[in-house]
Amino acid sequence: xxxxxxxxxxxxxxxxxxxxxxxxxxxxxxxxxxxxxxxxxxxxxxxxxxxxxxxxxxxxxxxxxxxxxxxxxxxxxxxxxxxxxxxxxxxxxxxxxxxxxxxxxxxxxxxxxxxxxxxxxxxxxxxxxxxxxxxxxxxxxxxxxxxxxxxxxxxxxxxxxxxxxxxxxxxxxxxxxxxxxxxxxxxxxxxxxxxxxxxxxxxxxxxxxxxxxxxxxxxxxxxxxxxxxxxxxxxxxxxxxxxxx
Numbered sequence: 001x002x003x004x005x006x007x008x009x010x011x012x013x014x015x016x017x018x019x020x021x022x023x024x025x026x027x028x029x030x031x032x033x034x035x036x037x038x039x040x041x042x043x044x045x046x047x048x049x050x051x052x053x054x055x056x057x058x059x060x061x062x063x064x065x066x067x068x069x070x071x072x073x074x075x076x077x078x079x080x081x082x083x084x085x086x087x088x089x090x091x092x093x094x095x096x097x098x099x100x101x102x103x104x105x106x107x108x109x110x111x112x113x114x115x116x117x118x119x120x121x122x123x124x125x126x127x128x129x130x131x132x133x134x135x136x137x138x139x140x141x142x143x144x145x146x147x148x149x150x151x152x153x154x155x156x157x158x159x160x161x162x163x164x165x166x167x168x169x170x171x172x173x174x175x176x177x178x179x180x181x182x183x184x185x186x187x188x189x190x191x192x193x194x195x196x197x198x199x200x201x202x203x204x205x206x207x208x209x210x211x212x213x214x215x216x217x218x219x220x221x222x223x224x225x226x227x228x229x230x231x232x233x234x235x236x237x238x239x240x241x242x243x244x245x
Contacts, residue, residue, distance in 0.1 A: 004038035006066045010054040011036075013075070014199050024053055055195040072185060074174035076196045078232070083167045085153075087113075087160040088146035090127050092134065096143035097124060104145045104160070111157035113147060121148040125214040146214075168210045170229040171197055178217070178226040186215075189228045202232045 011021050011032075018036075022029045025046055034040045042050065051058040060066065087107070091100040101122065108114045127142025134140040146163075171193045178185050190213070197203060206212050216227045 002038055002065070003041065003062060004036045006061055006064070007032075007050065008036040009067045010050075010056065010061075013196070014054060021053075025049060053199075055199045072176055073189060073192060074176075076171055076173045076193055079170050079172050079229075081165075081168055081170055081229070084165050085149045086123075086146040086163050086165060087111075087149055088144055088163055089160050090142060090144045092127065092130055092140050092142045094139050094141070096127070096141050097145075100124070100143050100145040104147060107157065107159050108147055110159075111155040113149070113153065113155070116153055117150045120150065121216060122146070123148065123214045123216050125211065164209075166210055169232050171202065171232050172227055172229050175226045175228065177224055179224060186226070186228070189226075190230070193228065193230045197230070197232060207231070 011018070016024075018032045019029045022032045025032070027046070031040070035042055047058060047062065051061050054061070056066075087104075089100055089104050089107070090096075091103065093099045101124065104122065108120065113120055122145060124143060124145040127144050130140060130142040149162075173189050173193055175185050175189050178189075210231055211229075213228070213230045215229070218225055218227075
């Protein structure tokens with residue numbers, strides 16, 4: 001673990017220079033440089049200010065190797081997702097994610113969707129409206145899965161709900177091999193995005209007609225990846241655009 005490397009890593013993640021961090025911390029640029037080189041250790045008041053600036057826990061800043069996470073997570077990007085139509089379904093079971101995806105894949109075959117677009121995008125998100133009694137007594141959870149439908153696709157096959165998603169802006173992170181430690185890596189991805197939004201002045205923007213968050217699992221170069229999307233206020237600088245059609 002290196003405190004200096006953590007400071008440098010978080011500074012670059014926040015996209016600020018040593019001069020800018022020095023101004024925030026009321027120190028010289030040389031002092032920041034010496035912090036990052038591990039030549040000197042910031043005093044406690046500065047460590048507290050650094051943790052506030054970077055929206056991280058003081059213990060994590062001092063004790064953890066925050067750069068090691070780069071092998072698991074990509075950098076966070078801002079993406080404008082075009083409007084799309086989806087076919088979705090929800091299940092409440094002990095294993096809802098697997099169950100609802102299996103159901104929806106069966107629907108996609110019956111409806112002819114996979115004949116039209118074999119690589120149709122399958123997304124999902126937690127279903128929050130499960131009563132506590134079902135969770136605590138019966139260990140039941142809810143999950144929604146949805147296929148993003150290609151433009152012009154029509155079907156009379158029953159068994160799903162069709163819905164429209166408007167164009168929206170999202171903060172996105174990729175998790176590499178997410179199911180190697182799913183209960184740690186996936187929640188941490190959401191936490192990293194929220195910390196990024198707070199540190200950079202963005203905020204979540206809940207709306208009834210737009211998904212507040214969703215996940216997309218896919219294979220790339222022989223590795224399972226998961227993209228996590230969280231809806232944010234409109235962004236003036238969108239560094240990439242995602243086409244789901």
